Amino acid sequence: MYKIVIVGGGAGGLELATxxxxxxxxxxxxxxxxxxxxxxxxWKPLLHEVAAGSLDDGIDALSYRAHAKNHGFNFKLGALANIDRENKQIQLAQLNDLDGTQILPESxxxxxxxxxxxxxxxxxxKTKGVAEHCIFLDSPQQAKKFHNRMLNKYLQLGVQETKxxxxxxxxxxxxxxxxxxxxxxxxxQVSSYGFEHIKASDLKVSLVEAGAKILPALPERISASAHQELLKLGVDVRTKTMVIEATQQGLLTKEGELIAADLIVWAAGIKAPDFLKEIAGLETNQVNQLVVKASLQTTLDDAIYAIGDCASCALPDGxxxxxxxxxxxxxxxxxAKNIIATIKEKSLVSYKYRDYGSLVSLSNYSTVGSLMGNLMKGSMKIEGRLARMVYxxxxxxxxxALHGYFRTALISLVERINRVLRPRLKLH
Ligand SMILES: Cc1cc2nc3c(=O)[nH]c(=O)nc-3n(C[C@H](O)[C@H](O)[C@H](O)COP(=O)(O)OP(=O)(O)OC[C@H]3O[C@@H](n4cnc5c(N)ncnc54)[C@H](O)[C@@H]3O)c2cc1C
Structure with missing residues (x-):
């Protein structure tokens, strides 16, 4: 029987395993x-909501073990450390408890x-001070760390020197x-849960971008519209501002200005994890992504596929x-199609990326973005309720993809009930 191993149960990996x-x-x-x-x-696109406290990951997170039992696959807890391509084995790092005690050896x-x-x-x-002083929204743990620090800052408002x-x-x-x-x-939300003294002016958010506009990957009219919405909320939007260092006090710009900040989030780009760089001799690009062919097999090993953010897949337009x-x-x-084809000894199909557009949620205030479809030429700007629904x-x-239509409908119903039963914000 074919042994198929998927490493990473995120947006792509968990759907594939299911x-x-x-x-x-x-x-x-x-x-x-x-x-x-x-x-x-x-689901990673929800992490900003965990950071802000509008989503409680304790309620929304899905147990891999329970999901595996219901969908015919096995789950193994562990972090990939290396690949032994010759013996077709992956190596998992030693598994430790929170206090560093070994639970399981390498396997x-x-x-x-x-x-x-x-x-x-x-x-x-490699910007100076970023690793020490910034929070990255890479995992629920980091998002929760930000949320806790934010709540602590609210506690200090008005009590200590914090203004x-x-x-x-x-x-x-x-x-x-x-x-x-x-x-x-x-x-x-927080001001209605015992923090009545907190006013909108007590929060200062500075959004710092090196490029000329926010949302650089989206059309001009959409970034302009999002920019206006953020200004209305009170966000200090700073484009064309290059950060050269992060410190305990805030961000230092190329022009020598200090943007003071109690908390700094670094969300200025992505790379695949560093240990993937040429892992097991596979081809990778400058940001450690595994280079794949149109079949999504890695260029140097047909037995290894890569999908999602850790894959570098070329488009016909360059x-x-x-x-x-x-x-x-x-x-x-x-x-999934190609693995089933391999088992049935049929030929593989090529991946064709379909861009359905991008939407950006400005929380409950607005949603802006563009939709792309076969019926329209190019993209169509959408905003407001319709955009929110599509988002x-x-x-x-x-x-x-994970639960089927019926269970998803039940989950949506539970979410609605929770909105009545539970606080609008995670307060602990
Ligand atoms: C705040 C935020 C908002 C976003 N909003 C959007 C949006 O609106 N629309 C959109 O299209 N995209 C959005 N994205 C991007 C989107 O989340 C990613 O593109 C998507 O999650 C990539 O899916 P993936 O399966 O490649 O990786 P992920 O979903 O990140 O999953 C990776 C999995 O691998 C596991 N893993 C990592 N290292 C190891 C290891 N060594 N061993 C074992 N397991 C490991 C992780 O625990 C995780 O479960 C957003 C991202 C963020 C952070």
Missing amino acids: ELGNKLGRKRKAHITLVDKNRTHL EVSYDILVMALGSVSNDF QVSVAIVGAGATGVELSAELYNSLQ GFVPPRAQSAHQMASLV ISLYRMHQV
């Missing part, structure tokens, strides 16, 4: 193992087909823009597939 488990694992046509360094899954998992779906981490471009909570966010891509708006929304949830979703579907439907598509 589909292969349903189609092959349950019928005992293949043995599917998903490996992840965490015990639970939370190996054998594969016939390996899928790398490890995602990405923030890229600090204002200042947050600086570096990088005005979707993550930075969405987080800026979500912070103002959570401030409004560009590359962007690191987005929709790319990871599409790649997972294609690799939410992206997450629903991920849920449908």
Whole structure:
């Protein structure tokens, strides 16, 4: 029986494990193992909501073990350390408890087909002080760290010297823009939970971007519209501002200005994890992504696929597939087809990226973005309620891929009930 190992249970990897488990694992046509360094899954585009406290990951996270049991695959907790291509084994690092005590020693998992779906981490471009003084929204743990520090700052407001909570966010891509708006929304909520003394002017968010406009990957009219919305909220938007150092006090710019900040979030770009650089002699690019062919197999080893943010897949126009949830979703579907084709000894199909546009949620205030479709030439700008519905439907598509339509409808119902039963904000 084919042994298929998927490393990384994120937007792409978990969808792939679910589909292969349903189609092959349950019928005992293949043995599917998903490996992840965490015990639970939370869809990464929700991390800014965890950071702002509008989403409680304790409620929304999905247990890998429970999901695996229901969908015909196995789950193994562990962090990938290396690949032994000759013996077709992956090596997992020693597993430690929170206090550093060893739970399990290093181990190996054998594969016939390996899928790398490890995602990405923030890229600090080796900027001085960033690793020490900034928070990266790479994982629920980091998002929660930011949330706790934010709540502590609110506690100090008015009690100690603290007159204002200042947050600086570096990088005005979707993550930075969405987080800026979500912070103002959570401030409004927090004042109704015993923090009545807190006013909108007590929060100062500076959004710092080296480029000429925010949301550089989106059309001009959409970034201009998002820019206006952020200014209305009170965000200090600074474009054409290059950060050269992060310090305890804030951000130092190329012009020598200090942008003071109690908390700094670094969201200025991504790279695949450093240990992937030429892992097991595979081809990687400057940001450690594994270079793949149109079939999504790595260029130097047909037994290894890569999908999502950790894959570098060329587009016919000379560009590359962007690191987005929709790319990871599409790649997972294609690799499922190709793995099933391999087992049936049929030929593989090529990946064609379909851009459905991009949407950016400015929390409850607005949603802006562009939709692309076969019916329209180019992109169509959408805003407001319709945009919000399409934005939410992206997450629903991920849920449908994991749970099917019926369970997704039940989950949506539970979310609505929770909105009545639970506080609007995570307060601990
Ligand atoms: C705040 C925020 C907002 C975003 N908003 C959007 C949006 O609106 N639309 C959009 O399209 N995209 C958005 N993105 C980007 C999107 O989240 C990613 O493109 C997408 O999650 C990539 O999917 P993936 O499967 O490649 O990786 P991920 O979803 O990141 O999953 C990677 C998995 O690998 C695991 N892993 C990592 N290292 C190891 C290891 N060594 N061993 C074992 N397991 C490992 C991780 O625990 C994780 O479960 C956003 C990202 C952020 C941070």
